[in-house]
Amino acid sequence: xxxxxxxxxxxxxxxxxxxxxxxxxxxxxxxxxxxxxxxxxxxxxxxxxxxxxxxxxxxxxxxxxxxxxxxxxxxxxxxxxxxxxxxxxxxxxxxxxxxxxxxxxx
Amino acid sequence: xxxxxxxxxxxxxxxxxxxxxxxxxxxxxxxxxxxxxxxxxxxxxxxxxxxxxxxxxxxxxxxxxxxxxxxxxxxxxxxxxxxxxxxxxxxxxxxxxxxxxxxxxxxxxxxxxxxxxxxxxxxxxxxxxxxxxxxxxxxxxxxxxxxxxxxxxxxxxxxxxxxx
Amino acid sequence: xxxxxxxxxxxxxxxxxxxxxxxxxxxxxxxxxxxxxxxxxxxxxxxxxxxxxxxxxxxxxxxxxxxxxxxxxxxxxxxxxxxxxxxxx
Numbered sequence: 001x002x003x004x005x006x007x008x009x010x011x012x013x014x015x016x017x018x019x020x021x022x023x024x025x026x027x028x029x030x031x032x033x034x035x036x037x038x039x040x041x042x043x044x045x046x047x048x049x050x051x052x053x054x055x056x057x058x059x060x061x062x063x064x065x066x067x068x069x070x071x072x073x074x075x076x077x078x079x080x081x082x083x084x085x086x087x088x089x090x091x092x093x094x095x096x097x098x099x100x101x102x103x104x105x106x
Numbered sequence: 107x108x109x110x111x112x113x114x115x116x117x118x119x120x121x122x123x124x125x126x127x128x129x130x131x132x133x134x135x136x137x138x139x140x141x142x143x144x145x146x147x148x149x150x151x152x153x154x155x156x157x158x159x160x161x162x163x164x165x166x167x168x169x170x171x172x173x174x175x176x177x178x179x180x181x182x183x184x185x186x187x188x189x190x191x192x193x194x195x196x197x198x199x200x201x202x203x204x205x206x207x208x209x210x211x212x213x214x215x216x217x218x219x220x221x222x223x224x225x226x227x228x229x230x231x232x233x234x235x236x237x238x239x240x241x242x243x244x245x246x247x248x249x250x251x252x253x254x255x256x257x258x259x260x261x262x263x264x265x266x267x268x269x270x
Numbered sequence: 271x272x273x274x275x276x277x278x279x280x281x282x283x284x285x286x287x288x289x290x291x292x293x294x295x296x297x298x299x300x301x302x303x304x305x306x307x308x309x310x311x312x313x314x315x316x317x318x319x320x321x322x323x324x325x326x327x328x329x330x331x332x333x334x335x336x337x338x339x340x341x342x343x344x345x346x347x348x349x350x351x352x353x354x355x356x357x358x359x
Binding site for chain 1: 124127128130178179181182185186189190196198217220222225227228229239241
Binding site: 003004006007010011013014015017018020021022024025030033034037041042044045048049051052055056059064066067069070073074077078080081084085087088089091092094 | 271272274275276278279280282283285286287289290292293299300301302304305306308309312313315316319320322323326328331334335338339342345346349350352353
């Protein structure tokens with residue numbers, strides 16, 4: 001049972017990580033590329049870390065919770081770096097594709 | 107007096123918790139050391155934290171975190187579908203979101219939440235702190251995105267951190 | 271079942287790292303490259319965690335934590351540099 005749950009978490013985490021990076025490679029302008037890594041990759045790594053926590057808790061040597069720390073840290077820092085990257089991109093006035101709406105003012 | 111000895115009552119258990127997680131142990135010695143650090147660090151860094159953080163409705167705060175956690179999972183599924191679909195079909199848009207929040211902490215929490223939830227990234231806070239520029243990955247209807255952010259995330263944050 | 275899933279996960283994350291490298295080398299603008307670098311950090315954490323599970327050793331936790339910390343600081347410093355042309359004002 002635990003084996004099954006672990007496998008599911010690891011696979012889901014890896015798939016999310018992959019899709020996030022696929023978005024980075026595939027989408028067409030910077031602002032849309034920003035979405036993949038900030039969301040999918042963060043959740044993917046979160047899934048992997050929870051799997052790791054479960055695995056090492058099951059191994060013996062007591063409950064292992066320190067993976068939660070990295071998960072929390074990632075969930076706090078990913079939006080900050082995404083925000084800063086978007087700000088830097090607006091500052092450099094990067095081109096937008098397929099987008100005629102909304103006029104960001106400086 | 108209690109304020110001088112314990113300037114940030116919430117920070118102390120948080121720092122102690124982080125210390126215990128870092129050491130991955132709940133031995134009595136570690137608990138003692140963690141509590142000591144959690145007490146001393148806020149005292150030494152007092153001048154960097156000029157204003158006290160006040161949480162008005164802790165339960166609503168917890169409920170808000172629950173909603174956000176749920177939304178993170180759904181947001182990821184949505185964004186994954188968008189990435190796997192054809193890039194030409196995406197309708198990205200910049201949306202200007204007028205803010206009702208005033209405190210720094212509430213605004214930064216809102217910006218972080220927006221970044222983590224469905225297809226939106228906060229891009230820039232205007233100079234007068236009244237509007238937040240948000241980029242949406244796929245928004246056929248920008249007004250709907252605006253309304254959902256306002257009712258789902260901004261209203262609870264306003265209740266928790268500001269006068270009601 | 272784990273012994274079957276872990277190699278698949280390794281392959282997927284390695285593919286993700288390869289795509290990050292592609293964007294890092296090709297990226298038309300500086301923010302693109304920074305974003306690729308940031309994603310690379312996060313994917314490296316994923317790889318290290320997977321390696322930890324694979325080898326059954328908790329030693330890799332510290333490395334992953336350090337990469338998370340340094341990666342965030344690096345991204346912020348680079349973005350600050352792009353925004354202001356200066357890291358420490």
